[in-house]
Amino acid sequence: MAEQLYNAIFVGSIYxxxxxxxxxxxxxxxxxxxxxxxxxxxxxxxxxxxxxxxxLPAALAAVAAFLVTGLFGIFLDRVxxxxxxxxxxxxxxxxxxxxxxxxxxxxxxELRYGPDLTSYPAGSLPQTVLQLGDARVDxxxxxxxxxxxxxxxxxxxxxxxxxxxxxxRALAENPRAARxxxxxxxxxxxxxxxxxxxxxxxxxxxxxxxxxAIYPQMGTPYELKAFTVMVVGGMGSLPGAVLGAYILGIGxxxxxxxxxxxxxxxxxxFAFGLLFLVLVIRPRGLLGHRAVERA
Amino acid sequence: MDALGEFFRxxxxxxxxxxxxxxxxxxxxxxxxxxxxxxxxxxxxxxxxYGAALLGMRLGVPFPLGLMLGAGLSAxxxxxxxxxxxxxxxxYLAIATIGFGEVVRVVLxxxxxxGKALGLNGIPPLTELWHIYLSLAVVAYGxxxxxGSTVGRAWAAIREDEIAAASQGIAIRRYKLAAFVxxxxxxxxxxxxxxxxxxxxxxxxxxxxxxxxILVYAVVGGTPSVAGPVLGATLLTALPEILRPLREYRxxxxxxxxxxxxxxxxxxxxxxxxxxxxRRLQEIGAxxxx
Amino acid sequence: xxxxCDGISKRFGGVHAVADVxxxxxxGQVFGLIGPNGAGKTTLVxxxxxxxxxxxxxxxxxxxxxxxxxxxxxxxxxxxxxFQGVRLFKGLTALENVLVGRHARMRSDVLRRLWPRGVPDxxxxxxxxxxxxxxxxxRPQALAGELxxxxxxxxxxxxxxxxxxxLLILDEPAAGMNPAESARLRELMRALVTxxxxxxxIEHDVRLVMGTCERVAVLNFGRKIAESTPAExxxxxxxxxxxxxxxxxx
Numbered sequence: 001m002a003e004q005l006y007n008a009i010f011v012g013s014i015y016x017x018x019x020x021x022x023x024x025x026x027x028x029x030x031x032x033x034x035x036x037x038x039x040x041x042x043x044x045x046x047x048x049x050x051x052x053x054x055x056l057p058a059a060l061a062a063v064a065a066f067l068v069t070g071l072f073g074i075f076l077d078r079v080x081x082x083x084x085x086x087x088x089x090x091x092x093x094x095x096x097x098x099x100x101x102x103x104x105x106x107x108x109x110e111l112r113y114g115p116d117l118t119s120y121p122a123g124s125l126p127q128t129v130l131q132l133g134d135a136r137v138d139x140x141x142x143x144x145x146x147x148x149x150x151x152x153x154x155x156x157x158x159x160x161x162x163x164x165x166x167x168x169r170a171l172a173e174n175p176r177a178a179r180x181x182x183x184x185x186x187x188x189x190x191x192x193x194x195x196x197x198x199x200x201x202x203x204x205x206x207x208x209x210x211x212x213a214i215y216p217q218m219g220t221p222y223e224l225k226a227f228t229v230m231v232v233g234g235m236g237s238l239p240g241a242v243l244g245a246y247i248l249g250i251g252x253x254x255x256x257x258x259x260x261x262x263x264x265x266x267x268x269x270f271a272f273g274l275l276f277l278v279l280v281i282r283p284r285g286l287l288g289h290r291a292v293e294r295a
Numbered sequence: 296m297d298a299l300g301e302f303f304r305x306x307x308x309x310x311x312x313x314x315x316x317x318x319x320x321x322x323x324x325x326x327x328x329x330x331x332x333x334x335x336x337x338x339x340x341x342x343x344x345y346g347a348a349l350l351g352m353r354l355g356v357p358f359p360l361g362l363m364l365g366a367g368l369s370a371x372x373x374x375x376x377x378x379x380x381x382x383x384x385x386x387y388l389a390i391a392t393i394g395f396g397e398v399v400r401v402v403l404x405x406x407x408x409x410g411k412a413l414g415l416n417g418i419p420p421l422t423e424l425w426h427i428y429l430s431l432a433v434v435a436y437g438x439x440x441x442x443g444s445t446v447g448r449a450w451a452a453i454r455e456d457e458i459a460a461a462s463q464g465i466a467i468r469r470y471k472l473a474a475f476v477x478x479x480x481x482x483x484x485x486x487x488x489x490x491x492x493x494x495x496x497x498x499x500x501x502x503x504x505x506x507x508x509i510l511v512y513a514v515v516g517g518t519p520s521v522a523g524p525v526l527g528a529t530l531l532t533a534l535p536e537i538l539r540p541l542r543e544y545r546x547x548x549x550x551x552x553x554x555x556x557x558x559x560x561x562x563x564x565x566x567x568x569x570x571x572x573x574r575r576l577q578e579i580g581a582x583x584x585x
Numbered sequence: 586x587x588x589x590c591d592g593i594s595k596r597f598g599g600v601h602a603v604a605d606v607x608x609x610x611x612x613g614q615v616f617g618l619i620g621p622n623g624a625g626k627t628t629l630v631x632x633x634x635x636x637x638x639x640x641x642x643x644x645x646x647x648x649x650x651x652x653x654x655x656x657x658x659x660x661x662x663x664x665x666x667x668f669q670g671v672r673l674f675k676g677l678t679a680l681e682n683v684l685v686g687r688h689a690r691m692r693s694d695v696l697r698r699l700w701p702r703g704v705p706d707x708x709x710x711x712x713x714x715x716x717x718x719x720x721x722x723x724r725p726q727a728l729a730g731e732l733x734x735x736x737x738x739x740x741x742x743x744x745x746x747x748x749x750x751x752l753l754i755l756d757e758p759a760a761g762m763n764p765a766e767s768a769r770l771r772e773l774m775r776a777l778v779t780x781x782x783x784x785x786x787i788e789h790d791v792r793l794v795m796g797t798c799e800r801v802a803v804l805n806f807g808r809k810i811a812e813s814t815p816a817e818x819x820x821x822x823x824x825x826x827x828x829x830x831x832x833x834x835x
Contacts, residue, residue: 032386083558091386092332093557096514099507100553107546224397224503227390235387269401275394280379283387445684445693452674452685459672461656462634462665464689464748 002135004253010141010210012249013148017203018222019229019241020152021196027236028172028192029085031094035076035102036200036226037219039069043201044208044218045109045118052121058209065205066198073197074190076101109216117213125209144206151199152242159238164191172236228275234288243286248274306536307424311492313532314427318485320512320524321434322478327518328442329474330454332385334506335376335392336482338399339369341501343483344490345409348418351491353408358421362487369483370476377475381468396506403498414497415490422491430488431525434481439521450474482509515556517563526564586645587612587783588633588664588752593642595632602628604807605642610752610800615774615784617798617815621828625807626787627669630756634666635659647751661689665750667741669757669787675730679722679740682729683713686747716743720773735766742773752783759790767793795819803827 018040025033046068047061056064080101084093128139159165167188170178179185208214225248230236233244248271255267278285303310319340326333346365350356356364380391403409410416441447449470452460461467490496508531516527531549538545560566588610595603603625610616618626631637633644635656643652646662654662665686674682684691691709717725720743722736729740738758745753759767767790774784774797788794794801795815802812805827811818818824 030386032389080554089561092389093561095386095389096511096557097554099511100550100557103550103553104547107544107550111543220503224393227393231387231390266401266405269398269405272394272397272401276391276398279383279387279391279394283383445688445691448677448681448685449688451677451681452688455674455676456672458636459668459674460685461636462660462668463685463744464657464660465685466655466657 003137004257005250006135006137006141006145008250008253009246010145010249011253012246013145014203014207014210015222015225015229015249016242016245017148017151017199017206019226019233019245020155020238021198021200021203022223022226023230023233023236023238023241024192024196026230027238028168028189029081029094031081031091031098033076033081033098033196034095034223035080035098035105036196037223038102038105039073039076039197039200040204040207040219040222041106041109041214041216042072043069043204044214045113046201047205047208048118048120048214051124058120058124058126062202062205062209066202069201069204070194070198072201073193076197077189077193106216113216115216117215119212119214120208125212138210141210144210147206148203151202155195155199155238158195164188168192225271228271230285231275231283232278232285234285237285237287240285240287308492309532309536311422311424311427312489313529314424314431315485315489315492316509316512316528316532317431317525318427318434318488319482319509320516320528321431321438321521322481322485323509323513324518324521324524325438325450325474325478325481327513328447328454329450329471330457331381331471331475332389332510333392333475333478334389334503334510335395336478336509337501337503337506338396339373339479339482340486340489340505340509341399341403341496341498342369342372343486344496344501345403345415345486346483347487348415348490348496349408351421352415352418358491362484365487366480366483370480373476373479374472377472378468381471381475393503393506396501396503400498400502403501409498412497414495414500416495418490418494418496420491420494422488427488427492430484435521435525442521446470446473511553513563515553515563517560517565519562520565523563523565530564586610587614587647588785589645590629590633591643591645593629593632593644594640595628595637596640601807603632603804606804606807606809608802608809608812610783610785612751612783613778613781614800615778615786615798617794617801618785618787618804619789619794619801619818620804624804624827626804627756628807629804630666630754630785630787634664634754657689660748660750663749663751664754665745665748665752666754667738667745667756667758669760671734671737671741673729673737673741673744675728677729678726679717679729679732679743680710680713680725682740682744683716683747684709686744687713689748713747716747719743720746721769734761738762746777750782752785753777754785754787756787757789758786759788759793762790771797791819 018036022033022036025031025036043065046065047058050056050061050064051058076098080097081094084097126140130137130139130142159169167178167183168191170181170183171185171188175185204219229244229248230241231244232247233240233242251270251274252267255270259266319336322336322339323333343362343365346368347358347361350361350364351358376395380388383391404411449460449465452463452465453467453470457467512528512531513524514527515531516525517523534549535542535545538548541548556564586609588608590606590608593603593606594601606629608616618629620626628637632639635654635658639652643650645651646659646664649662651659651662674685677685687709691706714725720739722740722743729737732740738761742755742758759770762770771793774786778784786794786798798815800812801815801818803810803818803824810827811821811824813821
């Protein structure tokens, strides 16, 4: 039972790292970045590249994943979103543009690495198993949970306590006012994408480490779960995304534990059923404060 | 003439698929025209596909009746769904319909009589090309005429400015629901036709990816007129065939076309026709999709 | 009394946007509604037109209780409005905008149009064209989004008139108009009243309000602080303080 709990927290942590980047872009720019699963996947592959080609240890590879995908995120914005922002296009256009971008990149990765599972180099990942109480826990997963919490704490610090964070929050609240108040909008947007994609990339690398199996389409299932996470937690709310992620993680593992084997597929339905329920009953989600319904 | 006959025989399935995709694109177009972004039409397609196939195979229901019942079932589900979500704006509506789509997919994976993950096999190939194209012609014609009527204008008004539209005496909920339900029914009809064109169907055929694909047909083709979705579906379905030698890179082209259109020709490829009049890309790029 | 509001209140969070406001507009009147920015005028209009739900109070139109009705139902009963800052259907032509305005009075022609020869109701198109001419809009096929600001304002009025309302609410129709244009607006309003229309006018343009309104109500901080003839309102110290007081704070 305790093992399942650790598992749930692990799953929740990955969801959280993924969703928080997604939510960040949404809260600042009001768009759903459908290319986010791409940076998630790229992070895993960047780590692979660093470890197999340069022989870097996993820890450094993860750092590299963060930096490379962060920069890639800025590139993504320049190519797919910035031209639309310039002419004031509605959010749907941005979604579709990022979709096109994602299709291209994922396909390129499939051409390079093949659509099937790839593993990290043998022996490059720690294999310890710890005994905590009466549960046997994978040390790597525990480490990942710790890292995820650390990263989210770092994000909280940046958003609340730094000038950059204040700029980003101002931009999220009211873009026009922010511009008038002298916020360097371009820099704030670039920083938003750097942070969002970097976190997504690290999440992908960490997940890759945990399962030791990565593939170009690995981001898509997380993208769909991320919708639920954001809606449950409240669209546009970062703490909401984190909360939603853990609720989903725990809910899914609980569903797995309590459902008979034949109905295991319904575990996925749990996420979407929840999504649906929240949108219909309390569209604002738990911590959201954005207008979800039309006036 | 022989060459034409040969062409038909080789590409028969593709031509059929083009027609079905055009129907699906039109099903999304209606809701886009009324200002709603739905990603649930792949699920309605699934309901039509499974409905018609199961009714035909297990209960011996004649094909046309099976199609109608499938469409009817979809419409019946679309109504409460639409009521539940019509107030949600933009992105949230999209997400809600994605959620619905996933629930349907998972239910199909779980219900005993749907064949679960293996899907349904051995569906009799009852669909003829003329079924598909007659349906397409009827639907396209109907939508074209509706576009110029009070209903079409009401939808356009809702899309442009819902708050102002309400004050013009337009019952917003009723009109949005009508578009949503009509789209669901058309998608289901297309699904029923599709199931009897291919020999088998499985839940994975009707997921998020498919829903996005249908949306892309409509958006790339263009939203100002009925011709848009048909054009988009034709082009994007035929593209893999045309680019067969470049099979590996087809998706990349598709993705690039998608980005190019949405950034430079946001109302879709049909607006290229307006180039003759205005000669300036900026002018047609002025307005956006929805 | 054509329009009666009793004790209307609306809260957003902890703030009363409109608090206990009562109005009575007689048929054939031009009734002015003024007040400093943020006084709640537009919120009140949104409540009357059904776009917002009232928290407390009641609204009666032509004797019938219309408190909970949706905007389209109110339009069907004869209440039309324009919006602060113009909300036109920019992608539609001027003529189409007015045709949409007539929606409540048109029979649905969907079934007729399904036949290839079916033609839209010529009478509706003609009356829409006449309305456009009356409002000085000479290009019915122009896209609403491409019209000049003044034309857009007048198109919005034409659209509102297309529903053949008994009550027309104008929300700051003269904003951005030059004196010649607002004089024309004054003429139009007078003509409409002689034709039997009742008008509620929200405005900051003092001359327009004084020149057309028979009665004026003043809102401040969501409450009605005065209601009287234009002359008395102009002379009222309470009203002056409301405006000056808000200028001090600004």
